[in-house]
Amino acid sequence: MSEETQYATAEPLIRRLEIKKVFEQLTPDEKLYAHYSSRAAWAATRIILRQVSPEAEQIYKFILELHKACNGKWESLLDRIDLKQLLGFAAIFLANIGNYGYGDQKFVPRISRDFAYSIASAASENATSLLDHCIGYKLSQEPHMIGYTSATSQNQYFTGDTPFTQADANALGHIMDQNRIGKENTRVQRIIATQDGEATLAINILQASVARDDQPRDLDNMIDGQRLEPYKDSQRLWVKDKSPVVETIFGFVEPYRDPAGTRAEFEGIVTIVDKQNTKALRTLVEKSLDFTSKLPWVEIGGSHGEAITSLGPFENASFESPDFTSVHALTYCSTIIFLGINLPNFEHIRENDGFKNLILANREIPADPDRHDASSETPFIDSAEVRTFISHHHYAWNLQITIHELLGHGTGRMITEDFNGKPNFNITSPPISPLTQKPIKTWYKKGETWTSVFGKLATTIEECRAEALGVIYNQYLHFGVLGVESLKSYDPQSQSWGQPHERGHFAMIRVLMAQEGFMKIDIDESLGRLIVRIDRTKILSHGKKALGELIMRLHVYRCTADINAARAYYEGLTHVDDYWLTVRDIVKATPAKTLIFLQANTFIKNGKVLIKEYEPTVEGVIQSWADREY
Structure with missing residues (x-):
């Protein structure tokens, strides 16, 4: 087997999206709306499967056929250790809606071809037929990642x-x-x-x-206009619907997996508002203009003591505080379940109509620092710091995501021409770049967009910019850890990155480690272990300075369509040399469980909407998907 093979773990770390208590607080009509919206969201599963891989839909059918044949009584098919491996793979496959996980890398079950056929024959003829169509893909290590078509x-x-x-x-x-x-x-x-x-x-x-x-x-x-404009119109209406009790998101939304960085994967999301947490977020939103005015590219316009009338050429002139809501996910039909959402992704809608931020309150659960195995979830942090790190991680991470969505994705003004060729700036006296102190030479020409110009770099630069804006005290150490863990998403064979967020995390650790004496990695190759360390006394003088320079560069490149400068800077920053390949080897060899999420289902019985939650086991994950299908 290739050293790049990602085996599905037999015992993934299963986190349940707790929702029953919140759901029960809805009115009967709200429950009905949430139920039918959820059914519509789950109906999109096969769209997503067909976007992931040629074999994904057949594997999906195979798993559900096995469940149907034994009615969830898996030992009745075969009582072998291989069965545990198969169930682990099935749970991870279903939670990821496909056989490529976070980082766009393929995972396969640690089972033999003979075992696969033995369990299929014990189930049904249909199971065997389905296996015939996907067995080669299912067990093959190649192609092991998503990207432009090649051997790998x-x-x-x-x-x-x-x-x-x-x-x-x-x-x-x-x-x-x-x-x-x-x-x-x-x-x-x-x-x-x-x-x-x-x-x-x-x-x-x-x-x-x-x-x-x-x-x-x-x-x-x-x-x-015959195809995409109606969807854009729906997004304009969606942003005007402020903080509904039941929020829905449908469509081709995130372009992370298209190798060109523009075509989007479908997703269907249904959430329920958390009124108490939303009230706290709105207090933050009310201060958002104050925070935005302190960003490094902003130039304040307005008389002393009077209201701000301008934020400069690289920020929206009329800043309108966005909708910011804390929600609980009832249904999240997508290959990735994010902690925060900022939509829509169409820049002209964001600038002219606004956007929404959602924080998923039930996505991240506070960890218990006193658990006996707590340190196993933080293998790259010194044991003396584990308790403090875990104690603060949940709150720091949620605040970081809040800032990430509000100021990271929520700021910036594109320098552009419209479809008639009319610029949104004075073309005879272009804005002055804060990077060169000279007039800008590039902008978005007629018909060009952020994603069309920057391609695959667009999503990772945007996520890196947003992440860097949100860093606070505990997060400097955390982003050091994320930086080394991001290397799991890097493929040495093709020298490419599989996940935009991960590439952004690597860019951040590179700029932080370039600050003398601030962040370092202690490596013990003989033990196959590494520890990330920071000098906390240098957070303001070194850490904040480094990230400030990073976001300034990425922001100006993004606003001015300067793809050549952006590519030279960002590709150099995220180049993986021999030192980082050594770090990658250690990270990949460090035992880690695969995190997956378990979601509830709703049903109508005797005119009432009922909700069902499941036990956090691989069998529970599979049962939840079987219940959606039947």
């Missing part, structure tokens, strides 16, 4: 008879931008047909839609 990577966004390269994707992206075809809800197929002995090449752009074309249309007749 695959994706479901660019498919067809011949593989797409990054240059191909960039060229096609430019054509789509010029024709105003939104990419978020598209996939691309390359078709080679032979007619009269001659091969012809066609590229099909497939748009997800409730409508269906009877015949394919040429590019000249393809109009973006």
Whole structure:
């Protein structure tokens, strides 16, 4: 097996999204709305599976077929140690909605081909037939990550008879931008047909839609507004619906897994407001203009003692405090369950109509520092600091995420031309860059967007910028740990990163370690162990300074469409050399359980909506998904 093989752990760390108490406080009508919204969200599961890998949907059917055959009585099929490995894989697969996890790396069950067929034959003919279609993919170590198609990577966004390269994707992206075809809800197929002995090449752009074309249309007749504009209109209405009791999010939202960084994965989310915590967040939001005015790129406009009228060219001139709500997730149908959400992702809607921030109150549970095995969850922190670190981690991390969403994703003004070529700045006297102290030379031209210009770098630069804005005391040490753990998401074979957040964490540890005497890593190769340390007396003088310089660079590059400077800086910052490969080897060899989330289901019985929660076991995870399917 390849050293890059990610085995699914037989005993994952299962965290239940507690929701019953909050759900029971809803009115009967609110419960009905939440129930049917949840059913709609879970119905999107197969859309997501088809976006993950060619085999994901067949593996999903296989798992549920096994459950159906034994009615959840797994020992009735086979009572062997391999069964434990299979159930662990099944739970992780279902929680991730596919066989590629966080970091976009594939995980496989630690079972043999013979065992897989023995349990399938004990279940049903249908199980055996399903296994025939996915066994090779299921047990194969390659392709082990999501990326442009190669011997080691695959994706479901660019498919067809011949593989797409990054240059191909960039060229096609430019054509789509010029024709105003939104990419978020598209996939691309390359078709080679032979007619009269001659091969012809066609590229099909497939748009997800409730409508269906009877015949394919040429590019000249393809109009973006027929597909994506209604969704954008829905987002404009969504941001105006302030803090509803039951909040819903549907659509092709996050572009993390598209190797080009623009096509988005579908997700369906249903949450219930936490009124008490939301009240505290609104107090913070009321102060958001004060916080924004202290950011390094802001230039205050307005007379002394009077209201602020301008924040400079790189921040929105009319700052409107966003909606910020604490919620409990009832349903989160997505490959990743985030602690914080900031939407929509369309910059022109954010600037003109606003945006929403959601913090998922039941996503992060405070850890118990007195647990006997607490230190096993913090292997890269000195044992003398573990108790203090765990005691403060939950509160520090929640505050960091709050700032991440409010100021990180919630700030910034793009310097751009609209679709008519009209700039939103004085083109004869461009803004002065705080990096060069000279007029800017780049901006977003007609038809260009943040993601179309920056491509795959867009999401990781944005997440790095947002993360760096949120760092506070306990978080400096935590981001040192996240920095070394991020290397799990790096693939040495392709020299590429699988997850934008992880690449951002690595960028942060690089700038923090570059500050003399502030952060260091003690490595004991003989024991295969490393410890992250910081000098707490240098947080303000060194740590804050380093992150301030980082966010200033990323922010200005982002606002001015300066992709060349951004690429040179960020790719150099996130280059993994031999030293970091040594760190990566130690991190990957350090035992760690896979964290997955267990969600409830709702049902209607005798006209009433009932909620069911499950035991936090692998069997409970599988049962929860079986109940959604039947």
